Amino acid sequence: MAGDNLRVDLDRLMARIAALAEVGAIDGGGVCRLALSAEDRAGRDRVVGWMRELGLAVSVDAIGNVVGVRAGREDGPPVMIGSHIDTVRTGGRYDGNLGVLAGLEVVQTLADHGITTRRPIAVAFFTNEEGARFAPDMMGSMVHQGHLPLEEMLAVRGIDGTSVAEGLDAIGYRGDTPCGDVRAHAFLELHVEQGPVLEREGVTIGAVEGVQGISWTELTIEGVSNHAGTTPMRLRHDAGFAAASIAVLARGIANEMGGDQVATVGRIELTPNLVNVIPNRAVMTVDLRNTDEEKLKAAEARLLAHLDRLVEREGVKITRRSLARFEPVAFDPGVVAMVEETARALGHSVRRMPSGAGHDAQAFAPNCPTGMVFVPSVGGISHNVREHTEAPDIGAGANVLLRVALRLAED
Amino acid sequence: MAGDNLRVDLDRLMARIAALAEVGAIDGGGVCRLALSAEDRAGRDRVVGWMRELGLAVSVDAIGNVVGVRAGREDGPPVMIGSHIDTVRTGGRYDGNLGVLAGLEVVQTLADHGITTRRPIAVAFFTNEEGARFAPDMMGSMVHQGHLPLEEMLAVRGIDGTSVAEGLDAIGYRGDTPCGDVRAHAFLELHVEQGPVLEREGVTIGAVEGVQGISWTELTIEGVSNHAGTTPMRLRHDAGFAAASIAVLARGIANEMGGDQVATVGRIELTPNLVNVIPNRAVMTVDLRNTDEEKLKAAEARLLAHLDRLVEREGVKITRRSLARFEPVAFDPGVVAMVEETARALGHSVRRMPSGAGHDAQAFAPNCPTGMVFVPSVGGISHNVREHTEAPDIGAGANVLLRVALRLAED
Numbered sequence: 001m002a003g004d005n006l007r008v009d010l011d012r013l014m015a016r017i018a019a020l021a022e023v024g025a026i027d028g029g030g031v032c033r034l035a036l037s038a039e040d041r042a043g044r045d046r047v048v049g050w051m052r053e054l055g056l057a058v059s060v061d062a063i064g065n066v067v068g069v070r071a072g073r074e075d076g077p078p079v080m081i082g083s084h085i086d087t088v089r090t091g092g093r094y095d096g097n098l099g100v101l102a103g104l105e106v107v108q109t110l111a112d113h114g115i116t117t118r119r120p121i122a123v124a125f126f127t128n129e130e131g132a133r134f135a136p137d138m139m140g141s142m143v144h145q146g147h148l149p150l151e152e153m154l155a156v157r158g159i160d161g162t163s164v165a166e167g168l169d170a171i172g173y174r175g176d177t178p179c180g181d182v183r184a185h186a187f188l189e190l191h192v193e194q195g196p197v198l199e200r201e202g203v204t205i206g207a208v209e210g211v212q213g214i215s216w217t218e219l220t221i222e223g224v225s226n227h228a229g230t231t232p233m234r235l236r237h238d239a240g241f242a243a244a245s246i247a248v249l250a251r252g253i254a255n256e257m258g259g260d261q262v263a264t265v266g267r268i269e270l271t272p273n274l275v276n277v278i279p280n281r282a283v284m285t286v287d288l289r290n291t292d293e294e295k296l297k298a299a300e301a302r303l304l305a306h307l308d309r310l311v312e313r314e315g316v317k318i319t320r321r322s323l324a325r326f327e328p329v330a331f332d333p334g335v336v337a338m339v340e341e342t343a344r345a346l347g348h349s350v351r352r353m354p355s356g357a358g359h360d361a362q363a364f365a366p367n368c369p370t371g372m373v374f375v376p377s378v379g380g381i382s383h384n385v386r387e388h389t390e391a392p393d394i395g396a397g398a399n400v401l402l403r404v405a406l407r408l409a410e411d
Numbered sequence: 412m413a414g415d416n417l418r419v420d421l422d423r424l425m426a427r428i429a430a431l432a433e434v435g436a437i438d439g440g441g442v443c444r445l446a447l448s449a450e451d452r453a454g455r456d457r458v459v460g461w462m463r464e465l466g467l468a469v470s471v472d473a474i475g476n477v478v479g480v481r482a483g484r485e486d487g488p489p490v491m492i493g494s495h496i497d498t499v500r501t502g503g504r505y506d507g508n509l510g511v512l513a514g515l516e517v518v519q520t521l522a523d524h525g526i527t528t529r530r531p532i533a534v535a536f537f538t539n540e541e542g543a544r545f546a547p548d549m550m551g552s553m554v555h556q557g558h559l560p561l562e563e564m565l566a567v568r569g570i571d572g573t574s575v576a577e578g579l580d581a582i583g584y585r586g587d588t589p590c591g592d593v594r595a596h597a598f599l600e601l602h603v604e605q606g607p608v609l610e611r612e613g614v615t616i617g618a619v620e621g622v623q624g625i626s627w628t629e630l631t632i633e634g635v636s637n638h639a640g641t642t643p644m645r646l647r648h649d650a651g652f653a654a655a656s657i658a659v660l661a662r663g664i665a666n667e668m669g670g671d672q673v674a675t676v677g678r679i680e681l682t683p684n685l686v687n688v689i690p691n692r693a694v695m696t697v698d699l700r701n702t703d704e705e706k707l708k709a710a711e712a713r714l715l716a717h718l719d720r721l722v723e724r725e726g727v728k729i730t731r732r733s734l735a736r737f738e739p740v741a742f743d744p745g746v747v748a749m750v751e752e753t754a755r756a757l758g759h760s761v762r763r764m765p766s767g768a769g770h771d772a773q774a775f776a777p778n779c780p781t782g783m784v785f786v787p788s789v790g791g792i793s794h795n796v797r798e799h800t801e802a803p804d805i806g807a808g809a810n811v812l813l814r815v816a817l818r819l820a821e822d
Contacts, residue, residue: 195641212640216686226791228675228698229623229767230606233665235791240676241662247655254644264639265651267684275627275677275696275734285686287639323686356640380637380646 006109008402010395013105017394020046020085020101021093030385031093035086035128035139036064036158036167043085044173047100047125054107056123059182060175062150064127064168065140067182069120070107072409077368078120079409080184081106081401083191083360084129084140091130092387094192094394098375100125102190102398106405117409119185126360127164127173134158134167141360143179145367150179186335186408187364190373190401192389194357196380204396205343205350206374207336211362212260212289212354213296213328217303219246221310222317225272225280237315240270240279249306250286253299260291260354261299291328291354329362335371335404342403343373348396357382369408373400417520419813421806424516428805431457431496431512432504441796442504446497446539446550447475447569447578454496455584458511458536465518467534470593471586473561475538475579476551478593480531481518483820488779489531490820491595492517492812494602494771495540495551502541503798505603505805509786511536513601513809517816528820530596537771538575538584545569545578552774554590561590597746597819598775601784601812603800605768607791615807616754616761617785618747622773623671623700623765624707624739628714630657632721633728636683636691648726651681651690660717661697664710671702671765672710702739702765740773746782746815753814754784759807768793780819784811 023046024032024039033039048066051058056068069078083099103123110117126144131137134156142148154165168174193199198206223239247265254263264287271281286303290296307318336352343350355372364370375397378388434457435443435450444450459477462469467479480489494510514534521528537555542548545567553559565576579585604610609617634650658676665674675698682692697714701707718729747763754761766783775781786808789799 193641194638195643196637196646197641197643200646214640218686227606227767227793228677229625229673229700230604230608230793231673231767231791232606232608233662233673235607235611238662238675240679241658244655244658244676244679247652248659251644251649251652262640262642262644264649264687264689265655266639266681266686266688266690268651268655268679268681269684270677270679273678273680275629276675276698277677278675279677287687289640356638356642380642382638382641 006113006402008105008109008395008398010391013101013394013398014391016050016101016104017093017097020097026090026385028385029093031087031091032089033085033087034089034133035130036133036164036171040086041171041173047085050104051123054104054111056107059177060173061144061177061179061181062175063140063143063153063179064173064175065124065144065179067122067124069122069182072117072120074118076119077183077185078122079405080122080124080187081405082124082126082187083189085125086128086130088130088132088383090385091383092385094387094389095194095382096129098192098394099190102401105398106402109402117406119409121405121409122182129360134164138358138360138363141363145363146180147363184364184368186369187361188371188401188405189359189361190397191359192382192387193374193377194382195377197353198374198376199378199380201351202349203351204348204376204393205400206353207339207343207350208331208355208372208374209336209352210291210328210330210354211358212291212356213293214324214326215288215296215300216323217286218321218323219284219286220319221282223280226278228276228278231278236278238278239282239316242310242314242316243268243282243284245310246284246286246306253302257295257299261295262289262356263287263299285323289356293327296328329365331365331371332369335369338404338407339371339373339400342400346399346403373397417524417813419516419520419806419809421802424512424805424809425802427461427512427515428504428508431508437501437796439796440504442498442502443500444496444498445500445544446541447544447575447582451497452582452584458496461515462534465515465522467518470588471584472555472588472590472592473586474551474554474564474590475584475586476535476555476590478533478535480533480593483528483531485529487530488594488596489533490816491533491535491598492816493535493537493598494600496536497539497541499541499543499794501796502794503796505798505800506605506793507540509603509805510601513812516809517813520813528817530820532816532820533593540771545575549769549771549774552771556774556778557591558774595775595779597780598772599782599812599816600770600772601808602770603793603798604785604788605793606788608764609785609787610789610791612762613760614762615759615787615804616811617764618750618754618761619742619766619783619785620747620763621702621739621741621765622769623702623767624704625735625737626699626707626711627734628697629732629734630695630697631730632693634691634725637689639687639689642689647689649689650693650727653721653725653727654679654693654695656721657695657697657717664713668706668710672706673700673767674698674710696734700767704738707739740776742776742782743780746780749815749818750782750784750811753811757810757814782815784808
């Protein structure tokens with residue numbers, strides 16, 4: 001097919017990544033461009049400038065999502081390549097940015113080779129993917145694809161009290177295009193893995209099958225505070241022991257279920273938290289994730305059964321609060337297979353894998369064929385100034401993106 | 412023998428307990444008389460006044476310990492009954508105070524019945540048993556019995572910056588009697604249990620066999636912080652999981668060893684302590700106690716073996732710091748048997764038991780026949796304004812103290 005020998009210009013892509021990383025640069029090579037901040041505006045301006053240089057038709061929608069469209073031989077919905085350019089407070093230069101700038105590189109490579117695809121190709125960046133200033137995260141893409149209501153999101157106030165609407169106005173990115181006006185024929189996102197799997201296994205390309213479902217539960221355990229010396233074991237109601245046993249159980253759930261199941265107890269707070277006093281209270285969180293909704297429910301059920309046993313055996317009271325619950329998102333099997341095949345055809349090692357983090361692509365998955373391409377994160381590090389992906393891996397990912405986008409645009 | 416029908420005057424004892432509790436009274440029926448405070452001075456003055464009323468020869472030593480001696484038919488070291496009258500910041504009215512005031516009641520009962528014992532009988536209260544203002548606890552009795560150096564203790568600065576010497580001077584209780592000048596032939600202490608065992612078992616008298624040895628260890632676990640979604644279980648170095656598994660192991664050590672072994676993890680602090688981040692650091696404490704030094708060492712060894720396994724399996728680093736290590740103290744088997752027999756002879760239920768908390772008596776145990784009598788703490792509560800012991804139980808304990816003191820003083 002057309003473009004079998006096409007390759008992106010990796011130097012040009014790396015130069016754009018470096019240029020965008022200058023905006024909001026922080027010590028250590030990282031970036032701070034919180035959503036709708038002055039730095040975000042400067043970053044947006046730079047990317048929009050590149051879009052215009054490439055002759056894309058740029059539109060800004062009511063929540064600040066920016067889409068640049070390159071016309072195809074036919075009209076109709078474009079194949080959309082997108083991600084985000086906002087960062088966490090001490091972010092890296094690849095998270096999100098790579099997916100947007102690789103999209104520009106795809107478009108420029110096609111232009112360099114005089115290729116006009118059948119369908120249009122769009123490059124998009126979505127507002128507030130990180131959720132570091134305004135909750136929830138993935139706000140722009142979720143509004144774009146009709147999963148979150150625009151007016152409600154515009155009214156959301158951030159950690160500094162500013163509303164999303166005020167933030168958009170302040171940076172001049174409250175556009176007049178209706179959200180979702182540019183519908184996608186298909187959606188693709190190239191992203192750094194943000195985890196250690198590809199690097200550990202020496203694999204270059206991840207063909208992302210879906211995004212893990214997430215179950216976050218906060219548990220408050222109430223026991224009885226007593227003297228650590230004078231209270232026999234059989235008379236204890238130890239909230240700290242109960243919390244510890246839940247954390248150990250969480251590990252057991254993940255190990256026994258295997259597959260993609262992960263379980264994390266990231267937070268434990270004991271009261272009174274003294275060496276010689278049996279804790280009367282523990283507050284903790286349990287984070288369960290799986291790509292399969294039924295398995296995620298099974299993990300939750302195992303957790304609950306353990307809580308019931310603890311209440312009975314330890315004589316403690318446990319109250320639960322759901323902090324978050326998202327069902328898994330499955331990407332289009334055809335697109336996943338296309339990513340896998342394309343990576344192989346280009347001579348790259350590839351594995352299918354889930355995404356453990358949320359991404360803009362998941363907003364598109366229910367509405368159009370959607371897929372993601374992962375490239376390795378050195379040390380699995382992300383949301384950190386030390387976030388890094390080797391340039392050859394970026395080139396590999398961008399070439400897979402190019403080829404898959406081309407196939408979908410010609411299809 | 413003489414005094415078989417002797418009984419203390421419980422109303423008089425309860426009245427003295429109530430009168431002493433007026434000094435430094437706080438809401439809820441509790442008491443705040445931190446060591447060497449103005450309230451401590453007022454409490455001391457009241458008790459010394461009662462000692463003088465009873466005709467005791469009162470001496471104050473260089474660290475403020477107060478001993479009142481009632482002469483016997485013979486000279487020589489007295490049978491000493493003692494405890495402390497300082498309290499924690501939100502203390503109860505029985506902890507310590509009971510042992511001192513019951514001593515006065517023993518002396519007064521003997522006087523009421525015209526009994527002069529062969530050996531002298533002394534009633535003592537020791538400076539800063541609680542350690543709530545100045546560390547370490549049991550300071551006065553430990554100096555008295557030669558386990559802590561006087562000059563060093565006088566220089567200790569409290570939580571408010573005042574030294575022990577300054578505190579003694581301020582309240583006029585830096586005496587001129589050399590510490591330990593009044594040697595004890597034997598030592599007895601009546602104390603509230605401060606734990607739930609006697610109440611739970613419906614037993615009135617505890618014949619205390621010894622004080623548990625204490626092993627306090629602070630553990631700092633260093634792992635690797637990573638994303639809770641993107642990091643497979645097999646690639647984790649989870650300091651929080653390691654901490655939890657240690658807490659669960661501690662419970663297992665106590666349950667499997669049985670007997671007097673107790674184990675408590677009272678403190679766990681995770682970093683960064685967030686729902687979706689694998690903790691890279693945990694600081695925690697492990698409190699192990701046993702009345703048998705060899706068993707306590709065995710418990711410590713099991714803990715260490717688990718740490719070694721964790722370092723290997725979880726890939727974390729663990730550093731240990733000993734916060735406290737005291738060998739168990741065994742009381743005199745003859746005195747323990749005497750307490751047990753006397754309780755039975757008086758018609759009280761009795762059980763042998765360890766003390767899970769430290770007491771002034773343990774300073775005397777290496778130097779003379781020593782024993783303790785426990786009475787039930789309602790709800791096992793102590794170091795709390797709700798600390799309570801029923802009057803009949805106080806009467807029972809005081810009568811056991813009276814009879815054992817009499818036997819030792821005639822022996």
